[in-house]
Amino acid sequence: MRITGEQRRRRLVVRQLALGADLPGSPAARTPEEVTRRLVALHATDAPSVHLAVLARVPGLGLDDVRDALFERRSLVKVLGMRRTMFVVPRDLVPVVHAAASAPVAARLRTRLLKELATLPTDPAVEDPEALVAAAEAQVHAALAAGPLDGAELSRAAPLLRTAFLPTTDKAWDVRRTMTSPLLSVLSAEGSVVRGEPRGAWSSPRHVWSPMTDWFPDGIPAMDEEAARVELARAWLEAFGPATVADLRWWTGWNLGQARRAVAALDVREVELEVGPPGGDTVVADGVVLRATDLDADLDPALDDVVGGHAALLPTLDPTTMGWTARDWYLGPHRPQLFDSAGNAGATVWWQGRIVGAWIVRPDGELVWRLLEDIGTDGEAAVAAEATRLHEALGGSTFTPGYVTPVYRELLTADT
Template identity: 90%
Template sequence: MRITGEQRRQRLVVRQLALGVDGPREPAATTPEEVTRRLVALHATDAPSVHLAVLARAPGLGLDDVRDALFERRSLVKVLGMRRTMFVVPRDMVPVVHAAASTDVARRLRTRLLKELATLPTDPPVADPESLLAAAQEQVHAALVEHGPLDGAQLSRAAPLLRTAFLPTTDKAWDVRRTMTSPLLSVLSAEGAVVRGEPRGAWSSPRHVWSPMTDWFPDGIPALDEDAARTELARAWLEAFGPATVADLKWWTGWNLGQARRAVAALDVREVEVEAGPPGGDAVVADGVMLRSTDLDVDLDPALDDVVAGHAALLPTLDPTTMGWTARDWYLGPHRPQLFDSAGNAGATVWWQGRVVGLWVVRPDGDVAWRLLEDVGADGEAAVADEAARLGALLAGSTFTPGYTTPAYREMLAG
């Protein structure tokens, strides 16, 4: 069975983008939790992306709705998981992501930090890296219990061992003195000891606070078998992102190929061919899989043609859909150089009918501006303009600077 690029793009719109519309499987998403669950996880490395990803998909929601889910209800939780990336996941998925991805990340991060403490020059010198990390972790825990949520700077004052510094070993501009604060907090986050909380100041601020994970899970994150958790995470991902290749799953999770294959083998899947070439280009076919329970006829119902044909979206930096697959030509086309930075991070993108067609920015005056990279016709331009106006009204003059920008983005922002 072959899944065409057009069919994949229609399912992308139905399953991931037009979530404010009643679908064939589920009603319209009306909460940030519902939006997040249908995407498995939202990228949270760049602070504004979580809010913007929700607003792009559920027209009835605003910035405060996302904040309440994150920090009042705590039904969405920030975790350091797949690919050593910060994500937001539904509360009941935290144990799955923790066992399937975070624990392995934590082991690698702790090993690396111990190696750096043992081999790099530090101030003060470190005689026993294991003892230092144990003592620093205890200081962090004590400081958070005593003072409540603290940001990194506050923590480094309350837990002085965090100020242990790695010294430069070269004359390179990037090789500067750096403290242990950030790497240790990454270790503790991946281990499930601390959780990233609300930002200081504006909703888009990158200056966030940390709290003990026990503030979210009083008994700690429930323990799951790692193999079983990987199988469950693969199932959830294929439900949202399939049909797709095992290579796509491997990339998204950060697993090795053996782990990805074992997770898929434990599921009831069928092998398919997926077209992976750019829209309108030569057919490029790859071996893929899809859950046997997936009924493509439901998602590809002709009754949904109008939804797909008229759908425009402005997705943020590192959006979960833009970053959902490693093979992206079938929805990205020729626009990778303009819309991704050199490290593979996606900038803010304009979508039309399930494919990327441009980029957008919020200028310093709060204006939402957009630029198309291909002709989408009068209807497409009108739909993009309407979506930009809707998003601008929700932001109400609020401005922010993404953490990841491309030359095209910077050029447009300056213009």
């Protein structure tokens, strides 16, 4: 069975973008929790992305709806997980992500921190890295027991966090850095602390930390690692399939053997996938699909109007933009303009399930966008309408993305 690029893009609209629409076999998402569940996880490294990913998919939801899910209901939780990346996941998926991705990441981060303390110059000098880390952990937990604190407040309340790594070269990036960030990353991945609400505006990168027991009083429920990987693979294929094992391996951060074992434990069907760019040469890869019957549902003619007229403005590091490692089938030739040098995606404009442009919000609150290809007058009108809707949903709020792409710099200063 071969699944064409057009069919994949159609499925992408139905399963990942048009979540606010009642579609045959796919009821509308009404809440931030439902949006997140349909996408498995939302990227949370860039502070505004979680809110914007939800607003892009469900008209009628606002910034406060996302905040309430995160910090009032606490039904969505920030976890350091796949690929050592901060994500927001549904509360009941936290044990799966923790066992399948976070705990292995935590082990690597702790080993790295201890090695750096043992081998790099520090101020003050460190004689016993393990004793220092244990004492710093105790200070962090004691400080957070009194209430949430941001990184700067924590470093004052837990002075061992101010232990600094000293530069070893004259490179511009090699600067004095404290132990605060690497240790909080370890504790976050281990599931003992959780990233909380930002200080100030919703888009602020300055957030507080709290004990994970504020979210899970008895701690994150334990789960077998192998079983958790199978469940995470199942959830991911439900949202992102059909896909290749290489896509799953990249998204999870697993090695190839782990990805293959997880897929082998599922009831999947092997398929051929077209992975080449729209309108380009046909390129085929081996893939798998969790439920082949869903493919027929996505081809229902009743969905033609939704798919054919769908436009979206997705944020930096959106889960759909970053969902696969092979992206030509929806990205086309636009990678150099829309990704930074480290592979981080900027904010993108979508039409009929493929990326066709970029957008930003300027410091004065103006939302501007640019198409990188001709999508016709109907497409331009749909994008313009979606830009107006999103601008109104933001209510004049502004934000600065954490990752800057070439087209972002151009839009920041270009005449409109």
